[in-house]
Amino acid sequence: MSHANPRARVAIVEDDAILREELARVVDGADGLEIAGLAETLGAGRALLASDPDVLLIDLALPDGNGVDLIRQARAENAGIKIIVVSIFGDGRSVVRAIEAGADGYLLKGADPREAEAAIRSVLDGGAPISPTVASHILARMRERGAGARTELDAPLTEKEVAILSDLAKGFRYKEVARLHGISPHTVADHVKSIYRKLAVNSRSEAVFEAVQAGLIRLKD
Amino acid sequence: MLLTRATPPPASRLTWALALVIVALQLAFSAGLLWVNFRTEDIPGRRVAEVLAAESPTPGYSALRADAFTPTAIPREECCATNAIIYRTRLTAADASTRYPAVLIVSAHDNALIYVDGELVGGLGRANGPAPVMSRRPQLVRIPSVLAHDNATLDIVVQRAVGFGHLRPFHIGDYDRLYPSYLMLRLLRADLPFVNAVIGAFVAAFCFCAAPLFGARALLFSLGGLAAAWAGQHVGLMLTEPPWGANANNGVYLVSFLATLVCTAWFFVEWTSVFGRARPKRHPLLAFALDPWDWRERRWLALASAAVMIVGAALIAWRLSFDPMIGAQDVNRIVGRFGLLVMTFCLVRIIAFYMRTGFREPIEASAFTFVILAAIADIAMVQFLGTYGVFLGAAVTFFPLALLLSLAVRARGVFEAATTTAEKLNLLVAEREREILDNIEDARRHERAAMLLEERGRIMRDMHDGIGGQLLGLILQARSRKLSDDALVGGLEQSLDDLRLMVDSLEQGEGSLTGALGAFRARIEPRCEAAHVELEWAIEDVGDTPHIGPDKTLQIYRILLEACTNALKHSSAKRISVSLRRVGETRIEIALSDDGQGFDAQARTNGRGLANMRTRANRIGAAFEVQASAQGSRVLLTLDA
Numbered sequence: 001m002s003h004a005n006p007r008a009r010v011a012i013v014e015d016d017a018i019l020r021e022e023l024a025r026v027v028d029g030a031d032g033l034e035i036a037g038l039a040e041t042l043g044a045g046r047a048l049l050a051s052d053p054d055v056l057l058i059d060l061a062l063p064d065g066n067g068v069d070l071i072r073q074a075r076a077e078n079a080g081i082k083i084i085v086v087s088i089f090g091d092g093r094s095v096v097r098a099i100e101a102g103a104d105g106y107l108l109k110g111a112d113p114r115e116a117e118a119a120i121r122s123v124l125d126g127g128a129p130i131s132p133t134v135a136s137h138i139l140a141r142m143r144e145r146g147a148g149a150r151t152e153l154d155a156p157l158t159e160k161e162v163a164i165l166s167d168l169a170k171g172f173r174y175k176e177v178a179r180l181h182g183i184s185p186h187t188v189a190d191h192v193k194s195i196y197r198k199l200a201v202n203s204r205s206e207a208v209f210e211a212v213q214a215g216l217i218r219l220k221d
Numbered sequence: 222m223l224l225t226r227a228t229p230p231p232a233s234r235l236t237w238a239l240a241l242v243i244v245a246l247q248l249a250f251s252a253g254l255l256w257v258n259f260r261t262e263d264i265p266g267r268r269v270a271e272v273l274a275a276e277s278p279t280p281g282y283s284a285l286r287a288d289a290f291t292p293t294a295i296p297r298e299e300c301c302a303t304n305a306i307i308y309r310t311r312l313t314a315a316d317a318s319t320r321y322p323a324v325l326i327v328s329a330h331d332n333a334l335i336y337v338d339g340e341l342v343g344g345l346g347r348a349n350g351p352a353p354v355m356s357r358r359p360q361l362v363r364i365p366s367v368l369a370h371d372n373a374t375l376d377i378v379v380q381r382a383v384g385f386g387h388l389r390p391f392h393i394g395d396y397d398r399l400y401p402s403y404l405m406l407r408l409l410r411a412d413l414p415f416v417n418a419v420i421g422a423f424v425a426a427f428c429f430c431a432a433p434l435f436g437a438r439a440l441l442f443s444l445g446g447l448a449a450a451w452a453g454q455h456v457g458l459m460l461t462e463p464p465w466g467a468n469a470n471n472g473v474y475l476v477s478f479l480a481t482l483v484c485t486a487w488f489f490v491e492w493t494s495v496f497g498r499a500r501p502k503r504h505p506l507l508a509f510a511l512d513p514w515d516w517r518e519r520r521w522l523a524l525a526s527a528a529v530m531i532v533g534a535a536l537i538a539w540r541l542s543f544d545p546m547i548g549a550q551d552v553n554r555i556v557g558r559f560g561l562l563v564m565t566f567c568l569v570r571i572i573a574f575y576m577r578t579g580f581r582e583p584i585e586a587s588a589f590t591f592v593i594l595a596a597i598a599d600i601a602m603v604q605f606l607g608t609y610g611v612f613l614g615a616a617v618t619f620f621p622l623a624l625l626l627s628l629a630v631r632a633r634g635v636f637e638a639a640t641t642t643a644e645k646l647n648l649l650v651a652e653r654e655r656e657i658l659d660n661i662e663d664a665r666r667h668e669r670a671a672m673l674l675e676e677r678g679r680i681m682r683d684m685h686d687g688i689g690g691q692l693l694g695l696i697l698q699a700r701s702r703k704l705s706d707d708a709l710v711g712g713l714e715q716s717l718d719d720l721r722l723m724v725d726s727l728e729q730g731e732g733s734l735t736g737a738l739g740a741f742r743a744r745i746e747p748r749c750e751a752a753h754v755e756l757e758w759a760i761e762d763v764g765d766t767p768h769i770g771p772d773k774t775l776q777i778y779r780i781l782l783e784a785c786t787n788a789l790k791h792s793s794a795k796r797i798s799v800s801l802r803r804v805g806e807t808r809i810e811i812a813l814s815d816d817g818q819g820f821d822a823q824a825r826t827n828g829r830g831l832a833n834m835r836t837r838a839n840r841i842g843a844a845f846e847v848q849a850s851a852q853g854s855r856v857l858l859t860l861d862a
Contacts (some may be wrong), residue, residue: 089724110717132739133728139736170760171739 008124009036011053013045013070014086015063019109023057023086023116030117045070049077055120056083057107060094068101075102075200082123092137099138099196100203105129128192136169138199155198164191236630240583243623247591250615257409257611264325264402266394269310270295277305281349282378284339296389305380308388312337312364314371316393322369323396325403326360326377328389328410333360336376337368346380359406363396413614414455421452424621439523440491446526447484451617453477471549472541479533479556482563485596487526489567489589490514493574500577510566511573557604561597568593582630588623592616679772683723691716718744722782726775734766734809734862737774738801744778745785749797752789757798763809766862773841777811777858780834780845784813784856787830792817792854809862814855 010027012035014020020038027033036053039045042065045058049070056074060067071083085098085106095106105123107116119129142157157165160181167177178185273290277283282305290309316322326333332346341348343362364375379388392399428445432438457474497513514522540548571593575586592613599610695712698704704712725740738760749756769777781799788794794817804810831847834856838845843860 089721091724091728093728132736132742133725136733136736136739137728166735166762169736169739170762171742171758172760176758 007032007034008054009034009051010055010057010120011036011039011045011048011051013039013042013048013056013058013062013067015040015059015061019059019086022113026113026116027057027120029113030120033117033120042067042070046073049074052078054080054082055124056081057086057120058083059086060098068097071098071101071103084120084123090131090133092131092133095131095134096137096141096199099134100199102200104193104196106131106134126189126193128189128196130168130192132169132171135165138195139165139169141199155201157195157198161191161195161198164188165195168192237583239626240587240623243584243619243626244587244591247588247595247615247619250618251595251612254409254413254611254615257405264327264392264394265398266325266392267313267316268390268392270390273309275307275309277307277378279349280305280380281347282307282334282336282341282376305378306388308377308379310375312369312371312373312375312393317369317371317373319395321396322364322366323394323399324360324362324364324375324377325392325394325399325406326362326388327391327406328359332378332380333388334378334380335360335362335364336374336378337364338374339376340368342368344377346378358411359403361396361399361403409611409614411459413618414458417614417617418452418455418459420617420621421448421450421455424448424624425452437491437495439519440488440495442523443484443488443491443526447481447488450477450480450484454481471545472537475537475541475549475552475556476530476534478553478560479537480530482556482560483526483529483533485567486563487522489570489593490522491519492589493570494519497574497577510569554604557600560600561604564593564597564600568597582627584623584630585627588616588620588627592620676771680723680727683775687719687723688716691719722778723775726771726778733762733764734769734774734777734811735760735762735764735801737769737777738799738811741778741781742799745782745799748785748789754789754794755796757796759798759800761800761802763801763803763862766809768861773860776837776841777843780837780856780858781811781813783830783834788813788815788817788854794853803862804859807861808859811858811860812855814853816853818851818853 010033012020012023012027014023017040020040024035024038027035033055036051036055037048039048040063042062045062045067049056056071058067058070062070067085071085074081074083082105083098083103085095085103086109087094087106088109090106090108095103098106105119105128107119111119122129139162142162164177164181167180172180174185174188178188181188271292271294274293275285275289275291277285285307290307293308295308312322324335326335326344332344334344334346334348335342342364344360345358364373375393377388377391392402425445425448428441428448432441432445435441454474454477457470457472457477494513494515500508500512502508503512537552540552568590571586571589575582575590580586595610595612595616599613602610691712695704695709695716698712699709722741722744725737725744728740742756742758746756785797788797792815794815797813797815800810800812800814802810835845838858841860843858846857846859848855848857
């Protein structure tokens, strides 16, 4: 995509005007990034998707609903879009929910412009940012799903992935994890992306399972 | 289990119907037997009642002269001191001309040997010697055609033992025509007693085996003894050639007869006492006859019964030892009279019992009453009318059936009561369970509410102490325009950091301290980088730390933050190391060390910070230790995980 269009187009959905302007400034000031549009609400964000942006920066707490819905829609409409959640605390619960809906990474609100730009570029380059909080949250989530054992997970984590995730949860950086496991930092990033994907898959199948249980969906025999 | 004292429910219609069926069966059977007994007069062939009779000088047959015989009519009560009686008649031309001439002996207490013209042609008994047994079997004996001629002498030799030595009218006729009558008689005299003996043996075995299982051992022992004695009587009656000799056989019968009577009395006293209800005291004689006996009296009864049987057996043995034949007759008569007394006593008791309990067990009541009446009737028939009793056989044949049905009815009552009780208990348990669950739910809700309240209070305190104060300070300074923009941004960033610290601590919840410290790295690493200090991260996975909640996590954060600040500000360290490890089954150790110049030099400026850390450590129950030397310092926190 970046070949067809040398400048990646970034859509921003954020209700706080100051933060929105700050993010717009960051994008404007960065080489290879341009603004695709700004939106304050979920509705406006939805309209923004029509312009087919390359990156979506999105806040979760929007005045007319939860950003997670828009993430899900964006992922469904455009498999290649990079979605970055903008969060004030980067707390595990909201970030993991966003990742389950299809987000690729997160960005702390109020990060300085260099960090913000680096985070956007990292996601565009196929990176998968993850904080120790998010990692331990994912681990806990996988554990409780495994323990619930209502169904086999469609996409269970491999042993390697679990080991990497728990090292990340301890606060180790990609590089340190890579050294601990004798692999390259890129491979660690690949593992994390795979973990994110599985999280989304499991979340979807769990939703289907729950819907079937609730009688909302009837499977053909 | 059967000893329930609760009033049984009134008899159901089904119970009454079953009781009537059993009584009807007993009556029908008795009537049938009675009919067979008396129908013997109608047996085809020539009935012979008028005969000549003579006493034999020996226990066996002896050829007597014709004038020794005197005319007599049979049956006749013949007592006592005789060995054998020879009854004589003559065959007629009609008798001799039948195809297979035969003699049907309906009954001969005790034996009958048949001689034609002085030749033995058949029968039961010993030709020479004392009577082997008293046999109740009917006999159908063919007269060989060479001996069957007009006016041939037919002698029937009856040996005496327990019975009366009497011969009932016998029949002469064609073998084939006599045969059906013979079969009926055999059923009455031999087969039915055999069945009764088997029933008695089974009931006895059951009672003795089941005695430990029920609550009423004496009751079952008495019934078992009764059944065993009943079986013993029939063993004594049926064996025609016992291996232990005729005398012993008579002894078995007589001792069994006595035992039957004793056990009957014992059993009915037990039954009417165990299932009866206590009555107010009254005249001892009345109470003895009519009311339930208490367990002490019944124990005496059991002992007395055993004693009577043992003494009776000894007396019988003694009497038979010097005069078996006459002695057996005497003993039989005495025991028979005693039997009448016993049965009358039982009848009175059982009727009083059922009058008292209001005939709630009709099957049992009718069976018991019938069996006692039958026994009385039979003893009377035997002792006074010189005929066979027929009622007891019928009664006893159906008695086990009645008893089993009655037990079933009682057991059903017990089971129903048990089921009802169980259902009530279940309901009660379910209700209690619901109450308990409700209570637990309430308690949980309260606990949750209390926890939430506590948590809310803690967070408010934290905000008040931390971010609230910081923001207020910034506002005041900004208002008085004493604040540079950089200082304002720095202060605000610090406030946000503090807020994030709180969020991080809350997020970990009751998870693991490992993850909580992992999140903490992002809080101190930027500072270290800014100060060009290397941060060494040495966190081990310490697993679940259920005892370290958000409050403790936040305090740990703050202690570490303080320690880190100290190290960065005052120690000129090149490297800071944070470690977490488990130091025991339940304890963990958190350390922050630097390679700076140690604490002592800055003790004065550090004083407040250290005191702060110590206070926080105390608040969460952690051991706090500071090690400082020229090579660096180390803050150590140890606490239960």
